[in-house]
Amino acid sequence: MTDRDAALDPASMRKQYRAEGLAEADLAATPVEQFARWFKEAAIEGHLFEPNAMIVSTADAEGRPSSRTVLLKHFDEQGFVFYTNYDSRKAGELAENPYVSLLFPWHAMARQVIVTGVARRTGRDETAAYFRSRPHGSQLGAWASAQSSVIADRTDLDATYTELAARYQEGEQVPVPPNWGGFRVAPGAVEFWQGRENRLHDRLRYVAEADGSWRVERLSP
Ligand SMILES: Cc1cc2nc3c(=O)[nH]c(=O)nc-3n(C[C@H](O)[C@H](O)[C@H](O)COP(=O)(O)O)c2cc1C
Numbered sequence: 001m002t003d004r005d006a007a008l009d010p011a012s013m014r015k016q017y018r019a020e021g022l023a024e025a026d027l028a029a030t031p032v033e034q035f036a037r038w039f040k041e042a043a044i045e046g047h048l049f050e051p052n053a054m055i056v057s058t059a060d061a062e063g064r065p066s067s068r069t070v071l072l073k074h075f076d077e078q079g080f081v082f083y084t085n086y087d088s089r090k091a092g093e094l095a096e097n098p099y100v101s102l103l104f105p106w107h108a109m110a111r112q113v114i115v116t117g118v119a120r121r122t123g124r125d126e127t128a129a130y131f132r133s134r135p136h137g138s139q140l141g142a143w144a145s146a147q148s149s150v151i152a153d154r155t156d157l158d159a160t161y162t163e164l165a166a167r168y169q170e171g172e173q174v175p176v177p178p179n180w181g182g183f184r185v186a187p188g189a190v191e192f193w194q195g196r197e198n199r200l201h202d203r204l205r206y207v208a209e210a211d212g213s214w215r216v217e218r219l220s221p
Pocket residue numbers: 050053066067068069070071072082083084085088089090091147148
């Protein structure tokens with residue numbers, strides 16, 4: 001095998017992860033607070049590109065899964081919020097089965113966070129407030145795309161966008177599309193994974209208790 005072949009062979013791609021770990025004693029009181037710490041470290045110290053990019057996995061009524069990357073737009077003790085098209089595949093699956101998994105793949109820091117929980121639509125006021133904060137072009141794009149539907153080619157999409165751009169000039173208020181909005185994922189469990197040497201990683205998982213408190217458990221790597 002040449003060096004180049006070896007460099008492209010997934011089986012020989014191996015990184016030694018960092019020594020500093022994650023200890024129970026260092027954890028914040030709630031998973032959202034702990035997420036806020038790691039998110040800050042990813043964004044500020046890690047300089048990660050789009051640390052708010054997360055893999056959203058849903059499953060249909062028969063339990064068949066599907067995944068895609070989506071941007072986290074807000075988080076607080078109520079949950080993790082993203083915005084999308086309510087006619088999309090993911091939204092259709094969430095209507096049948098609200099259980100969802102969010103995965104933040106912070107590879108450059110040898111970290112991942114996995115949130116599992118239940119997704120509910122955000123209220124229209126919250127959706128409208130976020131929609132108005134988006135760039136004009138993204139607002140028009142939300143109208144132009146029937147997300148997840150099969151289309152013949154780009155022509156109609158570009159033509160629709162051009163028509164919308166003529167109707168709504170830059171600076172003019174674009175109405176919120178009725179089929180566009182947010183989902184808030186209320187966490188039931190949140191795992192913080194820190195890569196360590198020799199594959200002896202730390203995995204600490206917060207699990208919601210019935211009384212609203214959190215239990216922390218350590219998982220074997
Ligand atoms: C970095 C990145 C960020 C994305 N952010 C969003 C987003 O915030 N909302 C969204 O609906 N799609 C987003 N997408 C597109 C989705 O991955 C996906 O193609 C789209 O939502 C349709 O998914 P579905 O057909 O499974 O419903 C993003 C893709 C990438 C690669």
